[in-house]
Amino acid sequence: MFLHMKTGVEQSVYAILLLTFLPEKAVLPGDVISTQLGGSATYFQKLLRKLVSADLLASVPGSKGGFRLKKTPEEIRIYDVYVAIEGKQSLYSSSGIFHDMLNLKDKDICLLSDLMEEAESSWQSILKGQTIATLTNEIHKKCPKENLDMLKTTVEKKMVR
Amino acid sequence: MFLHMKTGVEQSVYAILLLTFLPEKAVLPGDVISTQLGGSATYFQKLLRKLVSADLLASVPGSKGGFRLKKTPEEIRIYDVYVAIEGKQSLYSSSGIFHDMLNLKDKDICLLSDLMEEAESSWQSILKGQTIATLTNEIHKKCPKENLDMLKTTVEKKMVR
């Protein structure tokens, strides 16, 4: 088992967080978002596309285009962001060692699968219990108001429509 | 976040399982273990060394040497195997995006860290609740007795001392 936040998911969460500052109907161009977060702009575009495919973000093409939330912060669970980026497939999959060791006929028998599924679902349930809205609430505890206001100002300056 | 059983941990669990069949004081050479499990023998040696370092296995060098359990199956939690192979470090570590986004002074502030720690500890608690002994019990449900007996016979044929 491996338990590591890939930067893709982390970046996505923060990107969505940034978009919560947008007024209704306004959008933020992708390169503004990536500039604000730092890191690779082109890779970031791919993340944004995944978030669009997952219906978390809406995109407007063309000049004056950009991205905005497609759901409310309350509706977006951290788990949804995770699935949007990583996909659902990253659940435990046996490598067949148990099968080989015991010379079993049925390829699908695996000793660890039950345990791993339980562990994963326990992990996921935590991520399902937290939404983007939860995080925005916590921002105020963790971050000085002035920094937050500065960020809001930047967003409003760069947004379109 | 990424949740995937690396084969190292999986192999290790099965290796330990295999060693539970050994009578007191007997040992099984490393290459016998890896042959039984399949996969790379040399990589497997590295895993065994990690398990020895973690005090889960005892090793006897020299001719007629090999490996045996250092603890009882009841004492070895799946979590212990995980930590032995992966190390404790694979906890969530922020990549500093939150910091960059908000221009914070304190590098260590991270919005996601609390959530991730909670999710991880929930995941780990499942792995702490299961031991090698638990798995041996389940083997009988999942695996025909004849295959199991065949495995035991092989182990007894190849063991030393």
Next chain:
DNA sequence: CTAAAAGTGGACAATCATTATCCACTTTGT
């Protein structure tokens, strides 16, 4: 109507952690 700005999708390259190999060295039994 044309150009510029912005998102889309796919092919492809770079990076990094994991997995795998090799070798010189030590320990133990015969």
Next chain:
DNA sequence: ACAAAGTGGATAATGATTGTCCACTTTTAG
């Protein structure tokens, strides 16, 4: 003394993640 087996370290191969590029479509502005 020699063979079998574990140890530790250096190093290569692999594969997933991350990052780049480019041709294409959509929209707005002039």
